[in-house]
Amino acid sequence: MILRISRLRSLACHKPLHRRRVAVYGLNMSFFDDFPEPPAQPRQPQPIRPGWFGPPSDELxxxxHGGFVHKSARTVIVLKLVEVYSTGCVLDVVWSVLRGNESDQEWREIVEESYNHPRSSLDTRTGLQLGVAMADGRKAVAAVHGPSAFEDTDDFTGPVLTTLGGGGGSNNAEFVQFTGRYWLWPLPVEGDTTLVAQWDALGIPESSLVLPGADLAQALESVRKYWTE
Structure with a gap:
């Protein structure tokens, strides 16, 4: 039996085919060149944010310095520091729980509780309760939204304590720790302000820390604007 093997010329010996570019939309014209430039829009003045809305975006x-709001053998609430702005201040708060003899399920429940997600600005009795007492007797409790959600703010003088974004945390088999940021408006430089915290589910009773007005006034002198006229 005779086997006939076809001699196939290797494709590699051929020169690559020349790919010709066809100008569909015109000579050397890109598809996107056909669209006109949008008309210039006039610059609109930005609305002025109320002071209670949050910290100014153009200030350093x-x-x-802060201190301990609450401290026990297994739970702490700490005010790490206060960021002082011309209109108010940001309270940087940390809470942490050290594990004891809890079962895995009990510890998971403590970790979940420590996330501290309040349901709304009107439901402040979930998780960490945080408030301030001003030197003149006025009080404010931390909320998710500002006062515009439920009242006229034209003549509003505060105080307002608002929950800001940017918090976070971590946990493992031995401890859990989370942080929260709160905007206090207006800046209480006249007299001392008391920061009050309570967390029933974690067994933390009502505890407090005094913020001297003199310390806030001194920090106010260090505030710097991003842009100078």
Missing amino acids: PGIA
Whole structure:
């Protein structure tokens, strides 16, 4: 039996085919060149944010030191520092729980509780309760939204304590720790302000820390504007 093997010329010996570019939309014209430039829009003045809305976006804050709001063998609430702005201040709060003899399920429940997600600005009795007492007797409790959600703010003088974004945390088999940021408006430089915290589910009773007005006033002197006229 005779086997006939076809001699196939290797494709590699051929020169690559020349790919010709066809100008569909015109000579050397890109598809996107056909679209006109949008008309220039006039620059609109930006609305002025109320002071209670949050910290100014164009300031480098001054810093005041914090302290322990609550401290026990297994739970702490700490005010790490205060970012002082011209209109108010940001309270940087940390809470942490050290594991004891809890079962895995009990510890998971503590970790979940420590996330501290309040349901709304009107439901402040979930998780960490945080408030301030001003030197003149006025009080404010931390909320998710500002006062515009439920009242006229034209003549509003505060105080307002608002929950800001940017918090976070971590946990493992031995401890859990989370942080929260709160905007206090207006800046209480006249007299001392008391920061009050309570967390029933974690067994933390009502506890407090005094913020001296003199410390906030000193930090206010360090505030710097991003842009100078």
